[in-house]
Each structure stands twice: as C-alpha cells, then as structure tokens.
Amino acid sequence: MFSPIRIGNLVLRNPVLTASGTFGYGTEYADFVDFNRLGGIIVKGTTLHHREGNPYPRMAETPSGMLNAVGLQNKGVDHFVHTLYPSICDLPTNVIVNVSGSTIDDYVAVAEQIDALEQIPAIELNISCPNVKQGGMAFGVTTDGAAAVVKAVREVYHKTLIVKLSPNVTDIVAIARAVEEAGADSVSLINTLLGMAIDAEKRRPVLSTVTGGLSGPAVKPVALRMVWQVAHAVTIPVVGLGGIMNGTDAIEFLLAGAKAVEVGTANFIDPAVTMHIVDEMEDYLRRHGMNSWDEVTMI
Amino acid sequence: MKVVDLIVTESVAASTGAQRLVLAAADGSSLPAVRPGQFVEVRIDATPGVLLRRPISVHDVRGEAALVLLVQRVGKGTAWLCSRREGDVVNVVMPLGNGFTTAPCPSRPLLIGGGVGVAPLLLLGKELTRMGSEPTFLLGARTENDLLCLTRFEQAARTLVATENGGAGEKGLVTQHSVLERERFDFIYTCGPMPMMKAVARVAKAKGIPCEVSLENRMACGLGACLCCVEDTIHGHVCVCKEGPVFRTEQLKWKMED
Numbered sequence: 001m002f003s004p005i006r007i008g009n010l011v012l013r014n015p016v017l018t019a020s021g022t023f024g025y026g027t028e029y030a031d032f033v034d035f036n037r038l039g040g041i042i043v044k045g046t047t048l049h050h051r052e053g054n055p056y057p058r059m060a061e062t063p064s065g066m067l068n069a070v071g072l073q074n075k076g077v078d079h080f081v082h083t084l085y086p087s088i089c090d091l092p093t094n095v096i097v098n099v100s101g102s103t104i105d106d107y108v109a110v111a112e113q114i115d116a117l118e119q120i121p122a123i124e125l126n127i128s129c130p131n132v133k134q135g136g137m138a139f140g141v142t143t144d145g146a147a148a149v150v151k152a153v154r155e156v157y158h159k160t161l162i163v164k165l166s167p168n169v170t171d172i173v174a175i176a177r178a179v180e181e182a183g184a185d186s187v188s189l190i191n192t193l194l195g196m197a198i199d200a201e202k203r204r205p206v207l208s209t210v211t212g213g214l215s216g217p218a219v220k221p222v223a224l225r226m227v228w229q230v231a232h233a234v235t236i237p238v239v240g241l242g243g244i245m246n247g248t249d250a251i252e253f254l255l256a257g258a259k260a261v262e263v264g265t266a267n268f269i270d271p272a273v274t275m276h277i278v279d280e281m282e283d284y285l286r287r288h289g290m291n292s293w294d295e296v297t298m299i
Numbered sequence: 300m301k302v303v304d305l306i307v308t309e310s311v312a313a314s315t316g317a318q319r320l321v322l323a324a325a326d327g328s329s330l331p332a333v334r335p336g337q338f339v340e341v342r343i344d345a346t347p348g349v350l351l352r353r354p355i356s357v358h359d360v361r362g363e364a365a366l367v368l369l370v371q372r373v374g375k376g377t378a379w380l381c382s383r384r385e386g387d388v389v390n391v392v393m394p395l396g397n398g399f400t401t402a403p404c405p406s407r408p409l410l411i412g413g414g415v416g417v418a419p420l421l422l423l424g425k426e427l428t429r430m431g432s433e434p435t436f437l438l439g440a441r442t443e444n445d446l447l448c449l450t451r452f453e454q455a456a457r458t459l460v461a462t463e464n465g466g467a468g469e470k471g472l473v474t475q476h477s478v479l480e481r482e483r484f485d486f487i488y489t490c491g492p493m494p495m496m497k498a499v500a501r502v503a504k505a506k507g508i509p510c511e512v513s514l515e516n517r518m519a520c521g522l523g524a525c526l527c528c529v530e531d532t533i534h535g536h537v538c539v540c541k542e543g544p545v546f547r548t549e550q551l552k553w554k555m556e557d
Binding site: 028073 | 349351524529536541
C-alpha cells in the first residue's frame with residue numbers, strides 16, 4: 001500500500017477513478033469490482049432537469065475508439081438526491097458527482113444541492129460536453145466562459161471542485177489557467193474529442209447527431225500531450241484521462257504530470273479493468289523501487 | 300454476471316456465413332445459468348482497430364457445462380468469432396439482459412425468427428416445451444441454404460418454414476405464412492431483421508396476440524452504464540442491454556409503417 005493522494009480536500013487511496021458516463025452510478029459494476037480498491041467513482045453527468053438525451057443511434061465504433069452522442073441523459077438532480085444518493089452513498093469509495101448544465105444558474109443550482117450531500121466529497125464540473133446543443137462545451141471553449149461558470153459555482157460549492165476541460169479548443173493551457181484563477185481545486189482532462197463517422201454504403205452519418213465525442217485508445221496521445229502541457233502550467237493537481245486501457249497507460253499519465261487518472265471506455269471492454277489497472281500500477285512502483293505515487297515522474 | 304474465459308469445444312459451419320460454436324468454461328467450472336433471450340458480450344481479440352465487445356444471443360445451453368452461440372459473419376468482429384476453432388479461448392461477459400417472458404407460460408406460442416435472429420428462439424422453444432407449452436417455430440430465410448440449424452429446431456418442437464425463393468416450406472415472408480390464418484396462437488415471440496419484426500408486430504396487434512421482440516441495438520458496455528443502446532419507449536429512452544433486449548411491442552414507440 002502506498003500513501004494516499006490529495007486532490008484539494010479529497011483523499012484518494014490510489015490514483016484510479018472511473019470516468020463519468022462510463023460507470024453509471026457504480027452499482028452496474030458491483031459484480032466486477034471491489035470498491036475498496038478504487039480511488040473513487042465519478043457518476044453520470046447530472047443536470048438540473050431530467051434529460052432524455054439524443055436519439056438512437058448514439059454510438060459508433062471507430063478505429064481503436066468509439067464515438068458517443070448520448071447527450072447527458074439523466075433524471076435530474078432531484079432524482080439523484082432522493083433516489084440514487086441513498087443507494088450509493090455508502091459505497092466504500094469516494095463518490096464524485098459530475099455536474100452539467102446549460103446556463104450558469106443551472107450549474108449553480110445543481111452544485112448547491114450536491115454540496116448539501118454529506119457523503120459526496122467532490123464534484124467534477126463538466127464544462128466540456130460535446131453532445132449538448134447549448135451550454136456544456138460553449139462554456140469550456142473560452143477563457144471568459146470557463147472562468148465565469150467556475151467562479152459562480154465556487155461561491156456556492158465548498159468541497160473539492162474539479163473542472164473537466166474540453167480538448168476541442170485552440171489553447172487548453174489558457175483555459176486551465178483561467179479555471180485555476182477562478183477557484184478550481186483541480187482540473188481533469190481530456191473530455192472527448194469532437195469527431196464524426198459516416199456510413200459509406202448508406203451515404204449518411206452514423207450518429208443521429210452527425211457529430212459525437214471520440215474516446216478510447218485513439219485519443220491517448222492527444223490526451224497525454226494536453227495533460228503534460230497543463231500540468232506544467234498550473235499549480236493545482238491535474239487528473240488525466242483519455243484512452244487508458246491498462247496500468248502502463250495510467251502510469252504514462254502520471255509521468256506526464258497527472259496526480260490521478262480516470263478510466264472510461266476501457267470499462268466497456270473489461271468491466272473489471274480498474275482492478276487490473278490498480279494492480280499493474282502498484283506493481284510498477286514496486287518494480288521501480290518507488291515508495292510513493294509522487295515518485296512517478298519523468299527523468 | 301461474470302467475466303469468463305471459455306474454450307471452444309465445437310465449431311461447425313451453420314451456413315456459408317454463419318458458425319455454430321459450443322463453449323465451455325476453460326477451467327472446467329460450471330457457467331452461470333442463462334435464461335432464454337439473454338445474451339453474452341464477446342471480447343474480440345487480435346483484430347486491428349476493433350475495440351468493443353460484440354453482443355451475441357445465447358442459442359442453446361448444455362446445462363451449466365456449456366453454451367452455444369450461433370453467429371452470422373457481418374463485420375470484422377463477428378468474422379473473428381466465426382473463425383474460432385476447437386481449443387481457442389473466447390472471453391465473455393455473461394449472462395446479460397432480461398430474457399423472454401415465460402411466466403405465465405403461454406399454451407400455444409408462435410416463435411417467429413428470421414435470418415440469424417432465429418438464434419435465441421431455440422433455447423426459448425426448449426424451455427417452453429419443458430414448461431408444458433406447445434410452441435411452434437416459424438423460421439424465415441431468403442433461400443433454403445440460409446436456414447440455420449433447421450434440424451435442431453425440428454427436434455425441439457414443431458417447425459414451419461418460409462423462404463423468399465420457395466426453396467423450402469412456403470414461398471414468401473414469415474408474415475405471409477398460412478399458419479397465421481389457419482391456427483390460433485396465444486403469444487408471439489420474435490427476433491430477426493427490423494422490418495420483419497415490425498411486420499410481425501403488426502400481425503400480432505391486428506390479431507390481438509401479445510408479442511415480444513428481441514432487439515439488437517448497437518451496444519458498448521452491455522451493463523446499462525453507457526446509455527448508448529437506448530430504445531425509445533413509453534418509459535423514455537431505456538437501455539436495450541439492461542432493460543431488454545426483449546420488449547413487449549406495446550412498450551416501443553416504433554413507427555409501424557417502416
């Protein structure tokens with residue numbers, strides 16, 4: 001066992017979290033993982049009101065990756081607070097809520113309600129969803145927009161505030177700096193890369209929304225590059241994600257400067273993958289004679 | 300639900316583009332029980348670029364010792380699976396989804412399958428027979444060569460056939476088969492191409508017979524987590540993998556004219 005990791009006031013027993021939208025509310029994976037061995041889970045994006053999400057088809061497999069256009073389907077924050085929270089608050093790991101919205105007021109209203117939940121130690125603010133028509137990514141693609149929403153949420157949210165950044169920007173470092181300045185405790189990156197798939201025989205886009213978010217091994221080099229750039233530009237801890245399939249991938253993100261990682265698409269291929277990733281990462285530290293996660297740095 | 304390595308104990312061509320695979324636990328242990336209509340997610344190995352598992356319905360079981368899959372080759376993933384041979388190892392997540400409704404048990408159900416959609420109906424027909432029901436299979440295909448595992452269906456229950464070229468059974472589509480006019484059924488189960496299932500659903504509705512369909516929307520996780528495979532229903536968007544893949548037709552918001 002290695003000493004825990006701190007992200008703001010959040011204490012992680014190891015650096016492995018599950019990425020929002022890929023792990024439901026945790027209970028879907030109860031047959032496959034031991035929650036005692038996870039740093040935390042980040043549950044599905046939660047909005048102020050119920051959202052049905054986008055029409056089917058919402059997913060396309062692409063070379064070494066997948067596109068999704070789920071569109072933040074969820075039953076709204078009231079349902080989360082009254083129905084889901086009581087059933088997951090006792091899971092023996094950190095339960096972090098991903099918060100999404102279309103307006104600043106929406107984000108603030110959801111964050112306020114989650115702030116009151118004793119056993120939720122952190123939120124991840126999603127200012128970067130590519131699959132909703134208004135809001136989401138619109139906030140995440142300008143420094144002013146990102147800063148405004150983070151500042152407003154910071155005023156009402158008193159626990160650890162992680163802000164999830166979009167890779168669909170010209171300069172992610174500038175956005176990260178603006179978010180840090182506005183009071184974020186941490187940034188997580190990257191959300192999905194905007195992409196498209198076309199069915200040549202049908203001569204139609206595959207997704208109902210035409211475009212969607214690309215994830216999986218295909219995006220890993222882009223994610224590593226962005227994590228490396230951001231980690232060298234901000235002082236708050238960085239949470240890295242994008243195409244992590246195994247322990248070595250996760251270690252690469254720590255080497256790029258991340259303090260923790262999120263595992264997303266890999267959960268679809270192996271529902272127990274997070275357990276293997278934790279084992280492989282711990283084994284890496286032992287093989288390299290390291291005594292703490294902080295020692296995983298480039299030479 | 301479990302992630303298990305299975306070893307191929309039999310691999311036989313069911314037609315030019317379909318393979319019948321028998322799989323047993325690689326370590327000789329017993330497999331989780333499977334209900335008719337449930338499916339497994341198969342990991343596709345050593346196929347460049349292919350990332351996601353492929354959902355495949357369970358065709359048959361041999362107690363808790365083995366399961367049988369009937370796989371149609373449609374893309375790179377299913378091509379890999381169809382090329383598995385005796386001794387190869389296949390990793391699956393199982394069992395997934397809810398099966399067909401068999402309680403209360405209908406007395407004279409009709410099980411209508413088309414193409415590789417016949418696959419889950421064999422186990423269902425066997426289960427219904429075991430429960431004291433008298434099922435009839437009505438299987439459709441383009442030609443007599445496209446009928447998959449016909450003998451196994453015939454051994455399990457009364458089996459009728461419709462082929463588009465008239466090479467076996469009655470000529471035409473399953474929904475044009477004379478048995479639908481001649482006899483009375485109290486439940487219809489169906490799985491096959493979407494236009495066929497919608498045509499079956501129309502017939503069932505016109506005759507006032509309850510009807511269940513098994514959908515095969517494109518999936519990622521298979522566990523109800525990613526929300527990729529949703530179907531529009533009277534309860535909103537629900538996951539086919541977790542809430543389905545079997546649905547009563549009146550729950551679906553299908554455009555019936557398609």
